[in-house]
Amino acid sequence: MASVRVNGVGLFYETAGAGEPLVLVHGSWGDHHSWEPVLPDLVQRYRVLVYDRRGHSRSERPPGQGSRAEDEDDLAALMDELGIAPAFVAGNSFGASIVLGLATRRPELFRGLIAHEPPLAGLVTEEPGLQPLMDATDQKIGSVLAHLRAGETQAGARLFVEEVALGPGAWEQLPEQMRETFLRNAPTFLDEQQDPRWATLDLTALSRFTEPVLMTRGTASPSWFATITTRIADSLPQAQVHTVEGAGHIPHVTHPKDYADAVTGFLQSVGPRP
Numbered sequence: 001m002a003s004v005r006v007n008g009v010g011l012f013y014e015t016a017g018a019g020e021p022l023v024l025v026h027g028s029w030g031d032h033h034s035w036e037p038v039l040p041d042l043v044q045r046y047r048v049l050v051y052d053r054r055g056h057s058r059s060e061r062p063p064g065q066g067s068r069a070e071d072e073d074d075l076a077a078l079m080d081e082l083g084i085a086p087a088f089v090a091g092n093s094f095g096a097s098i099v100l101g102l103a104t105r106r107p108e109l110f111r112g113l114i115a116h117e118p119p120l121a122g123l124v125t126e127e128p129g130l131q132p133l134m135d136a137t138d139q140k141i142g143s144v145l146a147h148l149r150a151g152e153t154q155a156g157a158r159l160f161v162e163e164v165a166l167g168p169g170a171w172e173q174l175p176e177q178m179r180e181t182f183l184r185n186a187p188t189f190l191d192e193q194q195d196p197r198w199a200t201l202d203l204t205a206l207s208r209f210t211e212p213v214l215m216t217r218g219t220a221s222p223s224w225f226a227t228i229t230t231r232i233a234d235s236l237p238q239a240q241v242h243t244v245e246g247a248g249h250i251p252h253v254t255h256p257k258d259y260a261d262a263v264t265g266f267l268q269s270v271g272p273r274p
Contacts, residue, residue: 003058006077007070012058013051013078017043020111020273021084024050025075027093027250028189029157029182031057037256038263045264046088051078053095055188057181067195072102079109088267090114093249094192097201100232104205112270113209114263115232116216117225117249122200124231130224137222140164141193148190157182160189165249167220203235213239214266216259218247225249242266
């Protein structure tokens with residue numbers, strides 16, 4: 001267990017394994033514990049770094065409105081401070097948005113990039129076939145935010161899990177520790193959603209990223225994630241797409257072996273550091 005202060009915020013992190021560095025960036029509501037199901041496979045080949053993003057669990061939660069750009073800056077500063085760049089970096093959900101956003105600004109930090117279903121809805125707002133689904137999702141997220149603003153944290157967290165991310169009945173199926181983490185980090189989800197640029201990405205800048213990229217998606221996820229994934233992959237010169245069969249928005253939790261195999265297979269295809 002360790003912590004480091006970057007950009008005025010204390011970040012909790014842990015490392016395990018040996019080999020080339022692999023940084024894992026968690027999504028909204030969660031923390032570094034969400035990666036535990038895949039760590040046994042990953043640490044056999046890589047030096048894996050997990051951390052709690054600002055506002056999550058053991059890391060500090062600064063006052064005032066935050067932004068995704070701050071999370072990107074934190075990730076860059078953490079990698080610089082620990083001396084592990086360039087590294088492979090993988091992100092899930094909002095964490096994937098952070099990783100992709102940083103790749104547009106600091107490409108030299110990366111040996112390769114893995115992103116699972118970034119919720120970059122701003123990339124598909126003009127897709128007419130997706131509009132009804134996107135409108136329904138916006139209404140559900142609006143209900144989640146209304147619960148959180150009213151202090152109804154558990155109701156908001158349950159609604160997000162069952163109506164937005166994973167499906168009916170999923171809340172009770174989550175491990176108790178994960179449910180507690182969701183409740184603890186709910187205020188940061190509310191903060192993230194109030195950042196006016198949280199769902200956007202500069203695809204022109206991303207197209208200049210030349211390192212290998214693996215975009216992953218699950219067959220059980222809403223169809224707009226697949227459209228976002230394809231659009232991002234089409235913008236990159238070295239991108240491939242992998243579908244995790246039967247998985248949804250958090251395959252490292254629900255299908256850890258399949259996800260770990262996809263990640264390690266991709267990283268081995270990149271080859272060792274020159």
